[in-house]
Amino acid sequence: xxxxLWDTNGxxxxxxxxxxxxxxxxxxxxxxxxxxxxVDEKNIGDAERAATIAAQAHPCRLLMVIRRQIDTTDRLDxxxxxxxxxxxxxxxxxxxxxxxxxxxxxxxLPLLAPDAxxxxxxxSPPPDRIATDALGxxxxxxxxxxxxxxxxxxxxxxxAEDFAPGDTDLAxxxxxxxxxxxxxxxxxSEATARSARVSAEEGNPTAALLAxxxxxxxxxxxxxxxxxxxxxxxxxxxxxxxxEEQTLRISRPDxxxxxxxRSGQPDRELPLLRRDxxxxxxxxxxxxxxxxxxxxxxxxxxxxxxxGERSPRRTHVWRDPALAEAAARTx
Amino acid sequence: xxxNPLRDPRDRRLPRIPDPCALVVFGATGDLARKKLIPAVYDxxxxxxxxxxxxxxxxxxxxxxxxxFEQLARAAAKDHSRTEFRDDxxxxxxxxxxxxxxxxxxxxxxxxxDATLVDLEKSHGIAGNAAFYLSIPPAAFPQVxxxxxxxxxxxxxxxxxxxxxxxEKPFGHDLASSRELNTLVDSVFTPDDxxxxxxxxxxxxxxxLLALRFANTLFEPVWNSNYVDSVQITxxxxxxxxxxxxxxxxxxxxxxVLQNHLLQLLALTAMEEPVSFDSQSLRVEKHKVLxxxxxxxxxxxxxxxxxxxQGWLAGERVRGYLDEEGIxxxxxxxxxxxxxxxxxxxxxxxxxxxxxxxKRLPRRVTEIAVVFKRAPHLPFAKTDxxxxxxxxxxxxxxxxxxxTLRFGSKVPGTAMEVREVSMDFLYGASFTESSxxxxxxxxxxxxxGDRTLFPDHLEVEASWQVIDPLEAFWTTTTPEHYRAGExxxxxxxxxxxxxxxxxxxx
Numbered sequence: 012x013x014x015x016l017w018d019t020n021g022x023x024x025x026x027x028x029x030x031x032x033x034x035x036x037x038x039x040x041x042x043x044x045x046x047x048x049x050v051d052e053k054n055i056g057d058a059e060r061a062a063t064i065a066a067q068a069h070p071c072r073l074l075m076v077i078r079r080q081i082d083t084t085d086r087l088d089x090x091x092x093x094x095x096x097x098x099x100x101x102x103x104x105x106x107x108x109x110x111x112x113x114x115x116x117x118x119x120l121p122l123l124a125p126d127a128x129x130x131x132x133x134x135s136p137p138p139d140r141i142a143t144d145a146l147g148x149x150x151x152x153x154x155x156x157x158x159x160x161x162x163x164x165x166x167x168x169x170x171a172e173d174f175a176p177g178d179t180d181l182a183x184x185x186x187x188x189x190x191x192x193x194x195x196x197x198x199x200s201e202a203t204a205r206s207a208r209v210s211a212e213e214g215n216p217t218a219a220l221l222a223x224x225x226x227x228x229x230x231x232x233x234x235x236x237x238x239x240x241x242x243x244x245x246x247x248x249x250x251x252x253x254x255e256e257q258t259l260r261i262s263r264p265d266x267x268x269x270x271x272x273r274s275g276q277p278d279r280e281l282p283l284l285r286r287d288x289x290x291x292x293x294x295x296x297x298x299x300x301x302x303x304x305x306x307x308x309x310x311x312x313x314x315x316x317x318x319g320e321r322s323p324r325r326t327h328v329w330r331d332p333a334l335a336e337a338a339a340r341t342x
Numbered sequence: 343x344x345x346n347p348l349r350d351p352r353d354r355r356l357p358r359i360p361d362p363c364a365l366v367v368f369g370a371t372g373d374l375a376r377k378k379l380i381p382a383v384y385d386x387x388x389x390x391x392x393x394x395x396x397x398x399x400x401x402x403x404x405x406x407x408x409x410x411f412e413q414l415a416r417a418a419a420k421d422h423s424r425t426e427f428r429d430d431x432x433x434x435x436x437x438x439x440x441x442x443x444x445x446x447x448x449x450x451x452x453x454x455x456d457a458t459l460v461d462l463e464k465s466h467g468i469a470g471n472a473a474f475y476l477s478i479p480p481a482a483f484p485q486v487x488x489x490x491x492x493x494x495x496x497x498x499x500x501x502x503x504x505x506x507x508x509x510e511k512p513f514g515h516d517l518a519s520s521r522e523l524n525t526l527v528d529s530v531f532t533p534d535d536x537x538x539x540x541x542x543x544x545x546x547x548x549x550x551l552l553a554l555r556f557a558n559t560l561f562e563p564v565w566n567s568n569y570v571d572s573v574q575i576t577x578x579x580x581x582x583x584x585x586x587x588x589x590x591x592x593x594x595x596x597x598x599v600l601q602n603h604l605l606q607l608l609a610l611t612a613m614e615e616p617v618s619f620d621s622q623s624l625r626v627e628k629h630k631v632l633x634x635x636x637x638x639x640x641x642x643x644x645x646x647x648x649x650x651x652q653g654w655l656a657g658e659r660v661r662g663y664l665d666e667e668g669i670x671x672x673x674x675x676x677x678x679x680x681x682x683x684x685x686x687x688x689x690x691x692x693x694x695x696x697x698x699x700x701k702r703l704p705r706r707v708t709e710i711a712v713v714f715k716r717a718p719h720l721p722f723a724k725t726d727x728x729x730x731x732x733x734x735x736x737x738x739x740x741x742x743x744x745x746t747l748r749f750g751s752k753v754p755g756t757a758m759e760v761r762e763v764s765m766d767f768l769y770g771a772s773f774t775e776s777s778x779x780x781x782x783x784x785x786x787x788x789x790x791g792d793r794t795l796f797p798d799h800l801e802v803e804a805s806w807q808v809i810d811p812l813e814a815f816w817t818t819t820t821p822e823h824y825r826a827g828e829x830x831x832x833x834x835x836x837x838x839x840x841x842x843x844x845x846x847x848x
């Protein structure tokens with residue numbers, strides 16, 4: 012089920028993959044997507060678990076790229092699995108060393124499943140410019156996670172400046188259960204909103220996106236205030252009632268269950284769990300078209316305009332850390 | 343509804359969630375409720391698809407309070423839910439579980455049910471929306487419906503929200519009785535508020551049949567009598583009658599399965615392209631096909647009934663049908679039925695649709711096999727293509743959900759030799775775990791009010807029009823015998839052999 016290759020090359024990985032597929036019989040036919048994961052060595056356990064959960068819903072070829080230190084001899088180690096511990100998928104885990112880390116697409120490109128869409132996911136701080144990572148340029152859908160950045164709010168701003176349709180961020184995916192509850196609250200209501208407020212722990216990009224979405228959709232001011240967390244703790248919308256002010260409020264102080272309250276109606280309790288990484292990824296893989304609603308929320312949250320008009324295609328920008336270092340030295 | 347500013351058709355992440363509502367289950371302690379309905383409610387809740395105001399209400403003849411029913415529901419959800427059981431999810435549902443004790447002839451109990459529903463407006467913000475699930479024997483339908491009528495619980499206009507009713511098969515036992523039932527249900531509820539569940543239509547693969555046919559250009563051009571030789575629709579079960587003796591012996595395989603599941607599968611396979619994918623357009627096309635079904639003139643030659651005898655199945659000895667508990671020893675009820683139907687339209691004229699269903703067959707499998715004609719001319723020597731059969735496209739409804747395409751391919755080597763190979767599309771071994779259970783999907787559709795996947799009374803009546811003449815013919819015949827663990831009686835093989843065909847081994 013698993014073939015491990017030390018100090019290998021792309022051609023041998025291809026051979027090992029097709030040998031595994033043949034040995035595995037009819038396992039994992041009907042590949043819908045190639046899922047490229049860029050991950051740091053310390054996060055690999057997380058990423059594997061998450062990818063396994065996501066793969067149960069979406070048969071895919073998982074290409075996991077781990078970039079190790081650059082200042083060493085070029086080397087490629089790989090592990091090829093079909094239907095093994097990673098679930099019903101084909102997986103290639105690749106560790107790259109030396110200058111090869113800058114050319115990882117040369118290994119990945121031939122391994123992409125023919126004509127299937129490519130999703131690239133960075134389980135690491137998001138790149139400041141996706142165009143500098145060839146693994147992002149070749150993907151139709153690019154998934155980052157601002158929450159992993161040292162400064163998530165700065166990362167979110169960076170995502171907006173660098174945005175191209177087809178980008179999405181797990182900070183946005185985390186907002187879906189909240190958005191779903193809020194939308195259903197409005198299904199049963201004729202009222203219009205006057206203002207909105209999201210409370211969350213400091214520097215929470217999901218809260219910023221949620222507020223951005225509310226502002227964009229409702230056309231009212233939406234602010235984010237700091238609370239002690241965890242995550243988002245409270246969303247309050249003031250409704251324009253006939254005479255007196257009405258509020259609609261969902262609060263979740265413990266990160267597990269929420270209280271839904273609305274003026275004039277009894278409070279209701281509902282589950283509102285923080286989802287794990289695998290569920291978030293499964294949601295990302297479910298729909299591969301451009302998420303315009305995310306673009307609007309991101310634009311509103313960061314004040315960067317014109318996101319929807321940008322080209323969905325990026326051109327690879329070569330950036331060599333060695334040259335950058337050299338330049339820094341001569342300065 | 344359309345004015346909700348937070349909803350946007352481009353926003354594909356937001357799921358459809360019903361309005362605040364109550365689900366009232368009659369027969370709440372029964373098998374179906376425990377194994378399917380309550381777990382489906384839990385799964386919906388766990389996936390965040392229940393509205394903030396949702397109440398699960400049980401009605402049954404037990405001297406119980408809310409807490410007792412909550413215990414039962416909790417056990418049911420824990421044992422049978424598809425998704426992981428989490429206590430805090432259940433706690434939210436548990437807060438909204440109600441139980442009304444009573445029998446169906448007890449006016450007080452129904453008045454109490456009505457009062458409980460009215461109270462929900464205050465306690466849960468549910469403005470009159472309720473779905474009544476009749477998980478009870480058909481004989482009890484009239485009584486319950488009359489009670490709902492008497493208390494005016496079925497009257498959406500008066501209750502200020504929607505009131506819907508969900509009915510399970512059997513929808514009657516022949517055309518007359520199903521008409522009677524339909525008239526009764528439709529007189530109490532408006533026809534648009536009646537949801538007839540055929541759980542097969544909630545299965546992903548069945549819905550995928552429509553995607554396969556109408557979203558692709560590849561298959562539709564050959565989906566007609568010019569290219570298709572015959573269609574075989576099979577629903578096989580390895581189990582016996584499983585404690586349903588009384589009902590099963592009075593119905594038989596044709597009424598139990600052929601009338602609903604198999605004819606629905608036939609309709610979806612044979613129908614024309616609907617002008618749009620809404621429930622109305624879909625029904626129009628299904629009606630047309632069901633009305634166009636023709637039954638064989640020579641019923642003795644082209645219908646087969648069977649009854650299993652004792653035999654060995656999956657390594658275990660099993661009893662014969664007549665030895666099953668609760669079956670009279672002289673029963674002439676069939677546990678297997680096969681029939682050759684035609685569809686009298688330009689697309690399908692002359693093409694036989696072979697339908698078969700049975701119990702105690704070697705394995706549980708449901709599939710639709712479209713068998714194509716052989717190429718009119720083969721430029722190979724006869725011996726080269728000796729192993730080439732008919733091209734087939736098989737929709738595997740369950741298990742191993744997916745699609746198989748069988749076609750000829752050259753065997754590697756110096757000689758020209760063509761042999762059949764299969765190309766498989768599998769939804770994936772674990773994929774089925776995350777795709778919703780049929781009941782989960784259908785229950786959600788009921789609460790949302792989407793009727794696309796529910797047959798209406800015209801479909802039910804058209805189906806009985808196919809079954810009734812067969813049943814009438816069969817009253818004078820005795821079923822053939824087959825050993826438990828084989829693919830039906832020999833007469834079924836002879837039925838196809840008569841036209842030079844064979845059953846596909848599913």
